[in-house]
Amino acid sequence: MQKNHRPEEEGFTVTPWEVEGDIDYEKLIEDFGTEDLNQDLLDRIEKMVGDTHFMLRRGIFYSHRDLDRILDDHEEGKKFALYTGRGPSGHTHVGHLMPWIFAKWMQDKFDVDLYFQLTDDEKFLFNFDSELEDTYSYAIENAKDIIALGFDPDKTHIFIDTDFIHQLYPLALKVGKRLNFSNVKAVFGFDNSTNVGSIFYTAIQSAPCFLPTELEGEEVPVLIPCGIDQDPHFRLTRDIAETIGYTKPALLHNKLAPSLDGTGKMSASQPKTTIFTTDKPEDVDEKINEAFTGGRISAAEQREKGGDPSICAIQNYRYYIFESDDEKVDSIAERCRKGDILCGECKQLLKENINRFLSEHQERREKAEKMLDDFLVKDCEQEFRS
Amino acid sequence: MQKNHRPEEEGFTVTPWEVEGDIDYEKLIEDFGTEDLNQDLLDRIEKMVGDTHFMLRRGIFYSHRDLDRILDDHEEGKKFALYTGRGPSGHTHVGHLMPWIFAKWMQDKFDVDLYFQLTDDEKFLFNFDSELEDTYSYAIENAKDIIALGFDPDKTHIFIDTDFIHQLYPLALKVGKRLNFSNVKAVFGFDNSTNVGSIFYTAIQSAPCFLPTELEGEEVPVLIPCGIDQDPHFRLTRDIAETIGYTKPALLHNKLAPSLDGTGKMSASQPKTTIFTTDKPEDVDEKINEAFTGGRISAAEQREKGGDPSICAIQNYRYYIFESDDEKVDSIAERCRKGDILCGECKQLLKENINRFLSEHQERREKAEKMLDDFLVKDCEQEFRS
Numbered sequence: 001m002q003k004n005h006r007p008e009e010e011g012f013t014v015t016p017w018e019v020e021g022d023i024d025y026e027k028l029i030e031d032f033g034t035e036d037l038n039q040d041l042l043d044r045i046e047k048m049v050g051d052t053h054f055m056l057r058r059g060i061f062y063s064h065r066d067l068d069r070i071l072d073d074h075e076e077g078k079k080f081a082l083y084t085g086r087g088p089s090g091h092t093h094v095g096h097l098m099p100w101i102f103a104k105w106m107q108d109k110f111d112v113d114l115y116f117q118l119t120d121d122e123k124f125l126f127n128f129d130s131e132l133e134d135t136y137s138y139a140i141e142n143a144k145d146i147i148a149l150g151f152d153p154d155k156t157h158i159f160i161d162t163d164f165i166h167q168l169y170p171l172a173l174k175v176g177k178r179l180n181f182s183n184v185k186a187v188f189g190f191d192n193s194t195n196v197g198s199i200f201y202t203a204i205q206s207a208p209c210f211l212p213t214e215l216e217g218e219e220v221p222v223l224i225p226c227g228i229d230q231d232p233h234f235r236l237t238r239d240i241a242e243t244i245g246y247t248k249p250a251l252l253h254n255k256l257a258p259s260l261d262g263t264g265k266m267s268a269s270q271p272k273t274t275i276f277t278t279d280k281p282e283d284v285d286e287k288i289n290e291a292f293t294g295g296r297i298s299a300a301e302q303r304e305k306g307g308d309p310s311i312c313a314i315q316n317y318r319y320y321i322f323e324s325d326d327e328k329v330d331s332i333a334e335r336c337r338k339g340d341i342l343c344g345e346c347k348q349l350l351k352e353n354i355n356r357f358l359s360e361h362q363e364r365r366e367k368a369e370k371m372l373d374d375f376l377v378k379d380c381e382q383e384f385r386s
Numbered sequence: 387m388q389k390n391h392r393p394e395e396e397g398f399t400v401t402p403w404e405v406e407g408d409i410d411y412e413k414l415i416e417d418f419g420t421e422d423l424n425q426d427l428l429d430r431i432e433k434m435v436g437d438t439h440f441m442l443r444r445g446i447f448y449s450h451r452d453l454d455r456i457l458d459d460h461e462e463g464k465k466f467a468l469y470t471g472r473g474p475s476g477h478t479h480v481g482h483l484m485p486w487i488f489a490k491w492m493q494d495k496f497d498v499d500l501y502f503q504l505t506d507d508e509k510f511l512f513n514f515d516s517e518l519e520d521t522y523s524y525a526i527e528n529a530k531d532i533i534a535l536g537f538d539p540d541k542t543h544i545f546i547d548t549d550f551i552h553q554l555y556p557l558a559l560k561v562g563k564r565l566n567f568s569n570v571k572a573v574f575g576f577d578n579s580t581n582v583g584s585i586f587y588t589a590i591q592s593a594p595c596f597l598p599t600e601l602e603g604e605e606v607p608v609l610i611p612c613g614i615d616q617d618p619h620f621r622l623t624r625d626i627a628e629t630i631g632y633t634k635p636a637l638l639h640n641k642l643a644p645s646l647d648g649t650g651k652m653s654a655s656q657p658k659t660t661i662f663t664t665d666k667p668e669d670v671d672e673k674i675n676e677a678f679t680g681g682r683i684s685a686a687e688q689r690e691k692g693g694d695p696s697i698c699a700i701q702n703y704r705y706y707i708f709e710s711d712d713e714k715v716d717s718i719a720e721r722c723r724k725g726d727i728l729c730g731e732c733k734q735l736l737k738e739n740i741n742r743f744l745s746e747h748q749e750r751r752e753k754a755e756k757m758l759d760d761f762l763v764k765d766c767e768q769e770f771r772s
Contacts, residue, residue, distance in 0.1 A: 165555045166551055166766075169551040177510065179582050180579050181576070192568040196567065197559055199567060199586060380765060
């Protein structure tokens, strides 16, 4: 088993339920035992699909497990499916959209099915004060955001765990039988006070790795685009996959979207430094106004010495999500460093960008409400492409 | 938490998955913290339903938790439901029928619904070499035996866990969130090598305690007739029931049916000393012929000194299951002690008794195959009395 990050050792923590401190992403590759998403692989993808994505180019997706195997298979005409998920602890924030936008690009380019898990059970089990009814409601809210991104309803299967457990449970049992308390303790840092639902939960998150194979009646391995913080789950899945007769899931890991205060990851539990997809323009304006930047103490000093875009939350938002044009990102950074643009103007540009995006997204989100049945697969009424 | 039995301490083990040694049932009442099923309670039942059952009279059901509360409620016209179960690790043996026969009597006398859980998941998780497909098949086989006993299809809801998990899972999550590894470790003797499915499993066995309340939309507490070995599960359930908004389940515990070799409990894993409901007359004859008795070394000595029915497996079979007439049980014991009946004749009487029962049971069991749909409730197609 690879080790888990604990703050006392490394100065940062990355587990599926806790991300804290200044993350050393290269160190995570080493500690988790994943592979660097190198230029050869990026070139290969570009050659295969005739396009690239800014999140690949910029190293936002930066690490993987067995992506090369998935690409080999695809070249040989073998099927694969995408699988990703979301823990519905609250409303969707723009950081969540990042890997979903990428997943949609992958679906479009590789023409594959996407299985999207909404883990209402997980968020109920891991947050003592939560109610299952609430995490379920958030799952529905989150589903609207997923749908609003324009996924293909014929190829996209969104499921909420408690709605789909009849399908998931037999697979989770097969996984759960092969993992013991020592395994999950080592990987997640559990102890004797961890509740038994949480102890079993990783088996539920593993189950969809084998679902396409079960549903399609032929081997359909999955590729999982997800935050690097989710890797521990699938490291366990990979350890036991072959023992229970399935192919190991492949992964493509992204770095976590930064928060507006410039420290750590965008988090729904810190609403003032996080932009939600349901925010109104005035909320966005206020949050951006308060954001941490690389600006100087005075306008005069900034004009003279320039700002530091490398530590700026505004520039990060552009880089990670809101500006796909590399030249625009570079040019504004350059202007900042030269003192040609001050934080006020720079923030204004981002606000316009975000509010334009959100206005469109919220319109699509409203329409998505009526499309829920086209996307949500449930026990007793699921329909899959054969 | 009450302590668990370990053989090194007490000379016997009683857990839901292991029963070994010469069980001191009174000691179990003390250690598990249950109540003696005393004469007052037996009299009260007899007065309420105008009848008694030999398993009550003989102290085969001998211990309880909150039975008095259930009887109070029933007198006040409040509802309760029966809940029992079976781990489908193999074919049903006659020892399994014992509590089921009693459950049917309770259903008839109190006119209540019975929920019957078949835990294919449990037997898959706790037996490393088992396959889920096999435990599921055995669950179907076991269901035929349950139905063959004549339960009322309108009031009897049999469910196989993997067929009914959509209903069970939300309840299991609520239980599983309130139990931690320390709790299940203390009660079941788990350790770090226990698989995470087994660690969570007790929550699945707890779920049906709250199912009647959920399905009927009003408070319907359960009374669980079950082997005393199952008490640890429900001790945990009782600890957390009120915290999650439900009434504690009540229990009525039976002693475990003895094996034909005179040591320990009847067990499907020891087919030679266990009579299965699917056994042919010649199988029964052979097993009874080999059974341990309280006979003497020679016929002459036995005629002179008499036998010892108190240690005799044949007499136990009569006492526990196959002879409801107390006088007949006593009279044969008396004849044995006096040397008036030898083991051969005594065995012959039991063989006839068992083979008559099994011949009728097997006929009903065949008909039961066509009635499975009337009894088995499943996700997506369950129908309950409102």
